[in-house]
Amino acid sequence: MRIELVKRPQHSALFSALSPFIALFLTLIAGAILFSLLGKNPVSALYYYFVEPLTEIWSWHELLVKAAPLILIAVGLSVCFLSNNWNIGAEGQLIMGAIAGSILPVVFPDFQGWYVLPMMLLLGMAGGMAYATIPAFLKVRFNTNEILTSLMLVYVAQLFLDWIVRGPWRNPQGFNFPETVQFNSSAILPEIWSESGRAHWGFILAIVAALLVWFMLSRTLSGFEIKVLGRSARAGRFAGFSAGRLTFFAFAISGALAGLAGIAEVSGAVGQLRTTISPGYGFTAIIVAFLGRLNPLGIVAAGLVLALSYLGGEAAQVSLGISEKSARIFQGIILFFVLASDTLIYYRIRFVTRHSDAAAKGA
Amino acid sequence: MGMFEAILLTIATAATPLLIAAMGELVVERSGVLNLGVEGMMIMGAVAGFGVAQLTGSAWLGMFAAILAGAAFSLLFGFLTLTLVTNQVATGLALTLLGLGASAMIGESFVGLPGVRMQSLNIPVLTGLPVVGKFLFGQDPIFYISILLTIGVTWFLFRTRAGLTLRAVGDNHASAHALGVPVVRVRYLAVMFGGACAGLAGAQLSLVYVPQWVENMTSGRGWIALALVVFASWRPWRILAGAYLFGAVTIGQLHAQALGIGIPSQFMSSLPYLATIVVLVLISRNKRLTLMNTPTSLGKPFVPDR
Numbered sequence: 001m002r003i004e005l006v007k008r009p010q011h012s013a014l015f016s017a018l019s020p021f022i023a024l025f026l027t028l029i030a031g032a033i034l035f036s037l038l039g040k041n042p043v044s045a046l047y048y049y050f051v052e053p054l055t056e057i058w059s060w061h062e063l064l065v066k067a068a069p070l071i072l073i074a075v076g077l078s079v080c081f082l083s084n085n086w087n088i089g090a091e092g093q094l095i096m097g098a099i100a101g102s103i104l105p106v107v108f109p110d111f112q113g114w115y116v117l118p119m120m121l122l123l124g125m126a127g128g129m130a131y132a133t134i135p136a137f138l139k140v141r142f143n144t145n146e147i148l149t150s151l152m153l154v155y156v157a158q159l160f161l162d163w164i165v166r167g168p169w170r171n172p173q174g175f176n177f178p179e180t181v182q183f184n185s186s187a188i189l190p191e192i193w194s195e196s197g198r199a200h201w202g203f204i205l206a207i208v209a210a211l212l213v214w215f216m217l218s219r220t221l222s223g224f225e226i227k228v229l230g231r232s233a234r235a236g237r238f239a240g241f242s243a244g245r246l247t248f249f250a251f252a253i254s255g256a257l258a259g260l261a262g263i264a265e266v267s268g269a270v271g272q273l274r275t276t277i278s279p280g281y282g283f284t285a286i287i288v289a290f291l292g293r294l295n296p297l298g299i300v301a302a303g304l305v306l307a308l309s310y311l312g313g314e315a316a317q318v319s320l321g322i323s324e325k326s327a328r329i330f331q332g333i334i335l336f337f338v339l340a341s342d343t344l345i346y347y348r349i350r351f352v353t354r355h356s357d358a359a360a361k362g363a
Numbered sequence: 364m365g366m367f368e369a370i371l372l373t374i375a376t377a378a379t380p381l382l383i384a385a386m387g388e389l390v391v392e393r394s395g396v397l398n399l400g401v402e403g404m405m406i407m408g409a410v411a412g413f414g415v416a417q418l419t420g421s422a423w424l425g426m427f428a429a430i431l432a433g434a435a436f437s438l439l440f441g442f443l444t445l446t447l448v449t450n451q452v453a454t455g456l457a458l459t460l461l462g463l464g465a466s467a468m469i470g471e472s473f474v475g476l477p478g479v480r481m482q483s484l485n486i487p488v489l490t491g492l493p494v495v496g497k498f499l500f501g502q503d504p505i506f507y508i509s510i511l512l513t514i515g516v517t518w519f520l521f522r523t524r525a526g527l528t529l530r531a532v533g534d535n536h537a538s539a540h541a542l543g544v545p546v547v548r549v550r551y552l553a554v555m556f557g558g559a560c561a562g563l564a565g566a567q568l569s570l571v572y573v574p575q576w577v578e579n580m581t582s583g584r585g586w587i588a589l590a591l592v593v594f595a596s597w598r599p600w601r602i603l604a605g606a607y608l609f610g611a612v613t614i615g616q617l618h619a620q621a622l623g624i625g626i627p628s629q630f631m632s633s634l635p636y637l638a639t640i641v642v643l644v645l646i647s648r649n650k651r652l653t654l655m656n657t658p659t660s661l662g663k664p665f666v667p668d669r
Contacts, residue, residue, distance in 0.1 A: 003447075143648065328467060336454075339450065343447040
């Protein structure tokens, strides 16, 4: 038997809407198979993974804590991916944003007031943006592949964070732990409803960012420019759009949002800088962007789904003794199924057996 | 053993995984497919190699398991990009993310276990030769495989009919298809070869370089291998040169750290990554060189019309 693709005359609106759901459904099936292989009851495993974390109010808070950076980063990445700029270094931009934003509470702890937090957020965005401009510059000026350069810069950023937290910024009263001082209270991103859990304003920022970018993409000329140049650089050139400028723009936006995610995470969820501040949000956000079909509103939903997978991993570790690393397998599988389901939008799939092949030739 | 000889040996050990993985990816890209999943296939090879060697006590069985694991894992990429015609960049990223996650979970029980080291060659008299003896006749088997691989790939690509076909597929898949070349089948084979090489490179890490299992132990080597292919402008011998250059940078910064020259170790450790960026910029700024050598169909989707 052979699989054959037949191009649809028009792309299918039905499958365009359905494909993320098909992908999630297939992921659940794959997960059930995986759990059975591990000798666990698949139904109860899936329950612990995807339902149990939603039965407590405090874990809804945790969901928003994890979804905030994912949504912020993925919204920025959607601008990049739509315009055919492959920024996969968001993890590094997140780290640089977190470091830049932490300058105020770490180096100037006595500088306090209501204006500190907004300045930190702006510094975080500037840090992420500046770092993202490096691969953009190299791509525009030297034609250098942005995938490889942006990825290499992630390792550099991780090592830089490690150095600054162990070296110059280490808390002198910290018993030699590789940590900075705890941020003072005016440098902490407040919680939304502190009575019931620790969800902070990072999630609100994420929603605002999603709405703004959605508006830009769907209602403004720059959004149109992004889509045209993304689909056909040649057509874009004839329309007078500059691909180089757009590359800078896309990297700047996604770097700024990744930087914002970094400083929001550090100031909202952690309260200090450590050698590791993200469990790979910058990479998981790539999955979020695709699951959300590169649409900022879809990305909000997708961010919640992927955040749930982190919580599910922790829950499964506690309840079932399955490693929480299983969450990363789930996340990887989701992306595969999303990409595979997207094929259905542009193609019909025909299963060709030897028999039907012969019949077709005879006809 | 002199200092010079020792450094030469460690450079070879650091260069070998890059050389093998990049050589595999070279064949994949020459067939017109861009597989960004090298890092993921490599780490799957590393974990499979370590696990099987641990289980059986045989480093050789571990190595074969790693090759099989890499090839099998690459089929996932092949099915999506070649049969379902998905975006190659995104699918390659997915392969890397899945590989890093899956290997972390599979390898969780391996952390801290003593590994099985692959024995180095020891030929009487020859291995004992001064200066070159240890380098030429006293290394681990995977080093020799990497050299044979370089010769073999060069010969295959430029001296055989099958190699010509593969390059034709990569340069113009529509014409190759019109001439009756089974484009998709050629690409499947190339992708699997790339996967097998990445798996072998991973085995070198977990059986020779540091015979143990550490999560994320590839630490970007798969990506550096991808950069090497661009650096080498898709020529096998230049990959050999590039891999040893990077091996030298890696070992050089380690020695500098050990000497304690006052630069923070983190800055030294970031040198290989920065060197990758610098080298990519130097190569890619020469637009004509890049255009002339890049396989024309690289990364483009292909759906055979019947």
